[in-house]
Amino acid sequence: MTDITIIGGGIAGIATALEIQRAWPGLSVRVLEKEQALALHQTGRNSGVIHAGIYYAPGSLKAEFCRRGLEATVRFCSEHQLPFEQCGKLLVAASPLEEDRLAALTSRARQNGLSVRPVPGGELRELEPNIAGRAGLLSPATGIADYGAIVRKMAELFTGAGGEITRNAEVTGISETANDVTLALASGQRLKTRRLIACAGLNADRLAGMCGLADDFAIVPFKGEYYRLAPRRDTIVNHLIYPVPDPGLPFLGIHLTRMIGGYVTVGPNAVLSLAREKYGKLAASPRDLAGMARFPGFWRTLGANLASGLTEMANSAFRRRYLRACQRYCPALELSDLQPHPAGIRAQAVMRDGTLVHDFLIRSTARTIHICNAPSPAATSAIPIAEHIRNEAKRLFELKDPAHAL
CATH class of the missing domain: 3.30.9 (D-Amino Acid Oxidase; Chain A, domain 2)
Incomplete structure (x- = not known):
């Protein structure tokens, strides 16, 4: 029986697996990925941007995870010689209404502790001769990376520390008791684990539903x-050029x-x-x-x-x-x-009422933790997400203090 099983081989799942393995090196940790390779869906098909967190509501998990995630992602890439570049992002206002919205975004970015500066129209044309706009907002720390490469390096570190990754392992059923969790796989195999963490992305609701956590x-x-x-x-x-949303x-x-x-x-x-x-x-x-x-x-x-x-x-x-x-x-x-x-x-x-969930949504049972919603900037925020799940695991699963963090 495995001590902790993690479902999902995208960046959230692999970052969490590495964090859990490092925090509790005496436990057996296993990742189940339904595809033949890691990071084939959201992680491997995103824009590659390392976000700074300009847009997100102050005090939200999005704002906190993104701010910490930018620094953590840059540090991880630097430590492991992975490609990245902090080329900066320019939000470009094309109308008076968008200039007003840009002012509101400037205020929000500063509430989130970000270093941004307004760019008047003349300077905008100097910085970006091919871009038309009335004004801009520059986020110099925003960058780009190869998230597929980041996942592959994290997976290498995870397995090197004793973790196990099983590919072609689609989970079709979850049954929880007071003592363990049984996973049914599409192959017909049944696996037992003491604790479960689901980072299933596009199938998050289906796995959460198997544990009674997705009624709403x-x-x-x-x-x-x-x-x-x-x-x-x-x-x-x-730079990266964005419209004012x-x-x-x-x-x-x-x-x-x-x-x-x-x-x-x-x-x-x-x-x-x-x-x-x-x-x-x-x-x-x-x-x-x-x-x-x-x-x-x-x-x-x-x-x-x-x-x-x-x-x-x-x-x-x-x-x-x-x-x-x-x-x-x-x-x-x-x-x-x-x-x-x-x-x-x-x-x-x-x-159920039709509202979109804009922040991270994490739910749990006695032996399972589910990341039910991991919107952009989830890739940027993967390391802080993993640290958050580590803390949730310690509390819910009654584990000892972590040995060290990612």
Whole structure:
């Protein structure tokens, strides 16, 4: 019997596994990943940004984890010679209304203890000759990294410290007793563990539901579609370029992102995905569709965001519309600049009343802990998330004081 089993081989699961293994080296710790490789879904398909935490409500777990996560991610990459760059981020206001929103974001960033500075229009043009805007807000600490490489290094450290990773191990059932937890796998195998931590991302609600913890929420998948800019545009920006977000919408909008590979992407949009883990434009899963249709919160969310949803769908369907959204602040782009790039799918927890869960949502039973919602910036925040779960494990599982931390 394993002492602690962790479900999920994305960055949250592997960071937690490493933290638990280091904190309690005398315990047996095992990761179960349903795919043949780690980080194939949200972790391996995100923008690669190391966020600073400008947008998040002061006092929220998002704000705290992101602020600590930026420093921890940069430190981890430095210690292990992994690629990263703190190229900075510019939020660009294209209208008077967005300038007002930019002022509010400046205040929020400072409440969160972040180092940011306003950039007037003249300086914006000096910093970014190819970007059009009335003003900007610079976050110099924001950076980029390769989260897949980070996961692989964490996994190497975890197994080197005695941890075990089992791939192709999809969990289909969880049964908890006073003494242990039994896991049923798709292969027919049954595994026993004393304690369980679930970091299941797009399937978080299903595993939480097996433990009676998901009566009031469900995961609704949103697809983020990107384009890679043509090679001639590899130096079109010096920073990460973001629009000023509409506070009434749940996503940040299309942005230009410098990538560790030396190229630039634009995106993502945010369209309802018809499957949780299928990435083609028309890919669908009957199981996933049926689950959404049965959940009343899905229909309430759909109704509340119908106008923005239709706009996102139109931008997805017509590349020229997508281009116009990009040209609003980068007018030099042309249709031929938009080249194919892999899409990603974001796991968004939605409550039964239709409200979106904007912060981290963590629930537990006597022997299990579930990360039910890990929204962006979960990749940036992975190390603080792992430390938080370590502390929850100590309290709930009545473990001794940790030996040391990540």
